[in-house]
Amino acid sequence: MASIPILLLSLNFISVLGVLDPVDFLALQAIRKSLYDLPGSRFFAAWDFTADPCAFPGVTCHNGRVFTLALGDSGAGPSRLAGHLDSTALSLLTALSELSLVPGRVSGPIPATLPHSLRFLALPRNLFSGSIPSSLSSLPFLQTLDLSSNLLSGPIPQTLPQIRTLSYLSLRHNRLSGPIPSFPSGSSLLRLDLKRNSLSGPIPPLPSSLRYLSLSNNLLSGRVDKVLPRLTRLNYLDLSSNRLAGPIPGRIFSFPISSIQLQRNFFSGPVRMVAGFAGTPVVDLSHNRLTGRIPAALAGAEVLYLNDNKFTGVLPAEFLKAMNEGRLRVLYLQRNYLTGMQGMDPTNGVPDNTTLCLKYNCMLPPAGAKCPNRGGVRTTRPKDQCARWRE
Numbered sequence: 479m480a481s482i483p484i485l486l487l488s489l490n491f492i493s494v495l496g497v498l499d500p501v502d503f504l505a506l507q508a509i510r511k512s513l514y515d516l517p518g519s520r521f522f523a524a525w526d527f528t529a530d531p532c533a534f535p536g537v538t539c540h541n542g543r544v545f546t547l548a549l550g551d552s553g554a555g556p557s558r559l560a561g562h563l564d565s566t567a568l569s570l571l572t573a574l575s576e577l578s579l580v581p582g583r584v585s586g587p588i589p590a591t592l593p594h595s596l597r598f599l600a601l602p603r604n605l606f607s608g609s610i611p612s613s614l615s616s617l618p619f620l621q622t623l624d625l626s627s628n629l630l631s632g633p634i635p636q637t638l639p640q641i642r643t644l645s646y647l648s649l650r651h652n653r654l655s656g657p658i659p660s661f662p663s664g665s666s667l668l669r670l671d672l673k674r675n676s677l678s679g680p681i682p683p684l685p686s687s688l689r690y691l692s693l694s695n696n697l698l699s700g701r702v703d704k705v706l707p708r709l710t711r712l713n714y715l716d717l718s719s720n721r722l723a724g725p726i727p728g729r730i731f732s733f734p735i736s737s738i739q740l741q742r743n744f745f746s747g748p749v750r751m752v753a754g755f756a757g758t759p760v761v762d763l764s765h766n767r768l769t770g771r772i773p774a775a776l777a778g779a780e781v782l783y784l785n786d787n788k789f790t791g792v793l794p795a796e797f798l799k800a801m802n803e804g805r806l807r808v809l810y811l812q813r814n815y816l817t818g819m820q821g822m823d824p825t826n827g828v829p830d831n832t833t834l835c836l837k838y839n840c841m842l843p844p845a846g847a848k849c850p851n852r853g854g855v856r857t858t859r860p861k862d863q864c865a866r867w868r869e
Contacts, residue, residue, distance in 0.1 A: 497530045501570050502544045506531050508567035513549065516583065518557025521550055543573035550580030558582035563601075565589035579604060581627075588625065592617060600624040602648070610635055610649070619643055626671070627651040634659055634677075642666070650674055650692065658693070661685050672696065673716065681705050681722075694718040694739065703727045718742050718762070726763065728752045731775070741765050741783065751775045763787070764810065772797075772816075777806055785810040785835065795820035801829045812837040812849060815864060819844070840864035 507527060515522050525534050532539035538546040550559045560583040568577070569591040577596060581603030588601065590611040597619050609632035610625065620641050626648045633656035634649065640662055648671040657679035661667065665685035673694040680700030681693065686708050694716045701724035702717065709715075715730065716739040723744040728751050730738060737760040748770030749763065757778040768787040774794035776782060793811070798821045800806035809832070816839040828834045828846040835849035840859050 497542065498532055498539060498544070499542050502542075502573075503527075503531060505567040505570040506534075506537070506544065508564045509547075509549075512564040512567070513559050513561035513584065516557045516560050518555065519551055519559065521559065540573070544571045545573060546576040547571070547574060548576070548578045548580075550582055552580045559584055562586035563589050565591050568592055577601075587611070588614075588630070594618060596620055597643075598622045601628070603627040605629055607631070609633075610638070610654075612637055614638060615640055617641065622646040624648045625652070630654060632656070634672075636660075639665065639667070645669070647671070658682055658698075681717075684709060686710065688712060690714045692716040693720070696720055698722060700724075706730050709733070715739065725750070726768070731755050731758065731761075733758075736760065738762065749773055749776070772811075780806065781808040782806065783808075783810045785812045785814070787814055789814040789816060792817055793819040798822050801832045801834065804829075804831060807831065808833045810835045810850075811839065813839075815840050815859065817841050817864075 510522060510525055521535060531537055536548040537544060558580050562585060568589050572593050573595055574593045575595055576598040578598065578600040583605055585605040585607065587608040588606050588611055590613050594617060596617050598621060600622060602624050606625065606628040607630065610630055612635040614623065615635060615637035621643050623644065623646065627650065630652040631654065634654055636659045639659050645666055645668045647667060647669065650671045650673045652675055654675040654677060656677065658672065658677055658681060660682045661684060666687050667685045668687060669690040670688060671690070671692045673692045675696055678697040678699070681698055681702060683705060684691070688709050689711055691709065691712060691714065698720040699722060702722055703725055707727050707729045710733060712733050712735050714737050715735060716737070718739045719742040721744060723746065725747045726740060726745050726749055732752055732754040734756050735758050738758050739762045741762045742765040744767060746767040746769065749768055751773040755775040755778050759780040761776065761779045762783040764783040765786040768789060770789065771791040772784060772789050772793055774796040777794070777796035777800040793816055797806065797809065798819060801809065812835045816836065818841050822844055826844060828844055834847045836843040836847055837849050838856055838859055843857060
């Protein structure tokens with residue numbers, strides 16, 4: 479009688495192998511051993527290898543091979559997975575198209591050997607460390623690469639942008655250093671997010687296909703007036719908190735873009751608009767070295783930050799009109815050298831539902847102007863400073 483359970487177990491194991499390729503079966507077992515549930519997570523509770531692994535949570539099969547592997551329960555809150563990824567086991571899943579890992583505490587290096595069939599690789603918000611393996615560049619079908627919010631360091635591999643199929647690249651919130659590598663002509667990249675690293679040097683020519691570009695909070699320097707005008711399809715731009723200098727190319731204001739964030743750099747000179755301002759909802763040019771008069775076309779924004787520059791002259795009447803009509807909701811102009819605002823009586827209140835800050839200019843702010851707490855105490859600039867910047 480004791481041999482019957484053993485026989486049934488053997489038959490069950492054979493039936494499992496009949497559903498899933500034996501190599502994939504063993505690879506899943508190794509992956510299971512390398513990872514574990516944190517308290518509160520039960521993702522691996524259903525990984526019972528006496529049953530069909532193709533029915534496991536996170537596993538999808540096609541023609542007897544593992545096709546997608548989504549590790550972890552996104553609904554488990556902070557209690558998710560820990561351990562490491564078994565590079566050897568993953569390399570055995572030669573039909574794998576998608577590999578993803580929910581945020582957790584998985585550590586160690588990014589696997590250097592992955593199936594060439596991968597199209598989607600997302601390992602965000604874990605504890606991966608070390609460098610980004612250059613071997614990722616040998617994945618010929620990779621479309622999405624997300625290694626954001628880890629502890630990765632060192633340079634971005636120069637060959638990584640050479641993946642012709644890559645459309646989504648996010649390496650944000652790491653400890654990467656060195657230059658941004660060059661992208662080949664004909665790249666189909668749509669989204670590039672490298673914010674909050676320690677990348678340095680100039681911004682190289684970027685693919686004209688880009689829709690989303692975020693390089694903020696790095697150490698990037700140099701000019702952008704030859705890089706940005708080519709990116710005519712952008713709908714989001716964030717280069718804030720770098721060391722970029724030179725003029726802001728006026729052409730970017732004609733792009734169909736929802737947000738332009740260029741604050742906290744060293745941009746200088748006047749803002750020269752071109753015809754066809756698209757009415758970008760959010761424009762932040764604050765904390766730069768911009769000079770001259772503020773273009774009237776910028777009144778087409780919904781939220782506009784121009785504070786902490788060296789703008790001079792009178793603010794055009796288009797700004798008051800936009801505020802009265804409820805189109806311009808936030809306007810920060812503090813700490814410039816402005817001398818007035820066309821059409822506004824300083825004794826009248828600011829239009830309802832509008833936040834306007836004009837502190838520390840060469841004018842008296844209108845009644846009811848609201849400034850952030852960090853807007854400073856002094857209302858106007860000293861006369862000697864205003865005489866120095868008078869046009």
